[in-house]
Structures are given as C-alpha cells and as structure tokens.
Amino acid sequence: MAGIPRRYSVGDLEASTSSFNIRSDQFHGRPLATIVREYLDMRKRADLGPASLDDIFSALAQGGYESECKTEAIAKTSLYNSISKNPAFYKLPNKQWGLLEWYPNAKKKTVQSGSAGEEETAPAKSQPLPGPEDFTMNDAPEGLK
Numbered sequence: 001m002a003g004i005p006r007r008y009s010v011g012d013l014e015a016s017t018s019s020f021n022i023r024s025d026q027f028h029g030r031p032l033a034t035i036v037r038e039y040l041d042m043r044k045r046a047d048l049g050p051a052s053l054d055d056i057f058s059a060l061a062q063g064g065y066e067s068e069c070k071t072e073a074i075a076k077t078s079l080y081n082s083i084s085k086n087p088a089f090y091k092l093p094n095k096q097w098g099l100l101e102w103y104p105n106a107k108k109k110t111v112q113s114g115s116a117g118e119e120e121t122a123p124a125k126s127q128p129l130p131g132p133e134d135f136t137m138n139d140a141p142e143g144l145k
Helices: 010-018 032-045 053-062 072-085
Strands: 089-091 097-099
Touching (some): 053 072, 072 089
Antiparallel strands (some): 089 097
8 A cells, every 4th residue: 555565475374374373272182292383384484483382282172182281280290291201392591382294403312310400310220130059048037047
C-alpha cells in the first residue's frame, strides 16, 4: 500500500504457519520422548530451532498431552528429567533444547549421579565369586569353629 514491495508472499506465510499448527489431540496418549522430538522437528521445519522447557511444556499441553503429575511445577520437573536423560536431546548453553543430531560437533552428555553432580564412572569388572575351596575354618566366625 505504501509502494514498498512485500517482504513475504501470502503463500510463504501460510506455509510457515501450517507446518507448525498443533492439533488439540496431536500428543494425547503418546510417549513423551516421541512427542518432544516431534515438536522440536516442527520447530526446525518452521525455522525456529531449539525451544525452552516452558515452550516445550506449553506446546505439549496445547497438543493434549496430559501429565500424571499433581502440579504443573512437578510436571515441568518431570519433563526436564525425562529429556535430560535421553541422549537424543541436547541442552544448549542458553538453556534451550534441541535434538543432538542438529549439533554434530556437540560434546556427548556425561551421566551424573547424586546432587553434587559427580560424574558416574563405569563399574569395575566384577571379580569371580569365591568358591568353597577358598574358605578355611580360620575364616569362620568364632562361634562356629
């Protein structure tokens, strides 16, 4: 109207929004990791990239996902725990989540244990269990000798 050419055609705008419509039942009754991946893929196709935990949670709720948690805060914590343990998801330094496959040069996750964030190492190789020939009466408790 002002003599300035349009930046985007109507078809471009419709294509970008149609690839990102979330039906009200789209995520209902489906596994959590599957629907988070689907949502992140939708964002990627719409050129939006990674998403915050709040964005993911809101989109899943909009799509009919029902958490079995008592409160929204617990449900968000559960979502965070689920995606942080899944190696398919990658948390960026800006606290947004994407798919690890988007970041081929990203460092792999380390498994952490406890609240101190200590890295968990692989268990040592187990030693064979001792057999009867490995015990003598000297090994027996005093009352059994």
